Amino acid sequence: MGSMIKALLGVFLMCLVSLAQASPETFPNQAAYDVVQAATDNLIEQITGKRLEYVEDNEQFFSDVDGMLSAVIDFKRIARRVMAKHYKKAEPEQQLAFEGVFKRSLLKIYAKALLEYDNEKIVILPPSSSKKVNPKRQRVDIEFFSSGGQKFPISYSMYLNKQGEWKMENVVVNGVNIGLTYRNQFARLMKVNGNDVDLVVSGWTSDLENGE
Numbered sequence: 001m002g003s004m005i006k007a008l009l010g011v012f013l014m015c016l017v018s019l020a021q022a023s024p025e026t027f028p029n030q031a032a033y034d035v036v037q038a039a040t041d042n043l044i045e046q047i048t049g050k051r052l053e054y055v056e057d058n059e060q061f062f063s064d065v066d067g068m069l070s071a072v073i074d075f076k077r078i079a080r081r082v083m084a085k086h087y088k089k090a091e092p093e094q095q096l097a098f099e100g101v102f103k104r105s106l107l108k109i110y111a112k113a114l115l116e117y118d119n120e121k122i123v124i125l126p127p128s129s130s131k132k133v134n135p136k137r138q139r140v141d142i143e144f145f146s147s148g149g150q151k152f153p154i155s156y157s158m159y160l161n162k163q164g165e166w167k168m169e170n171v172v173v174n175g176v177n178i179g180l181t182y183r184n185q186f187a188r189l190m191k192v193n194g195n196d197v198d199l200v201v202s203g204w205t206s207d208l209e210n211g212e
Helices: 002-021 030-056 058-069 075-083 092-115 178-192 197-202
Strands: 121-124 137-145 151-160 166-173
Touching (some): 075 092, 075 166, 166 178, 178 197
Antiparallel strands (some): 121 137
């Protein structure tokens, strides 16, 4: 199961960086699409221009991609949800430490997908006209077609933060809720480690990263 989710996360990341090539019509909350496109234009250009350099220097790759994806993905918000009820019980230092290891585990998973990106076909679906528009929330539904023609439905959630910025807060790939998957992993590790946040943080390695 973990191997499949890991592969799907790769698909999601390819989809994210491919948004810059798509031209969605004008929808309610169009700004949610626009901010992703602006950020990912830069991401695609960076990856294309430095692919060989990044293969040789993973640390530089992680640093550059971290900076670019942080403009789109709210890692802190996702990490807080992953910790769930344990977040408020944790010390600020523990919260910050988990956010760091969590983000790095995601970047390590994303690395391979980004470096293998090769202009796969992406279809951005229009929002359902039957649903009421929330000016601070936008779900974007996408169909990703692999080079072999296999279709993967992808939905990701954007929200408008207090600074007026659209940020990604979760993604569902082929029916797999990535945020929930990580939250279940964190809860399991807390149970195994006697609810010791420090032990969970120091030993954190994503199940998806390991392919478990």
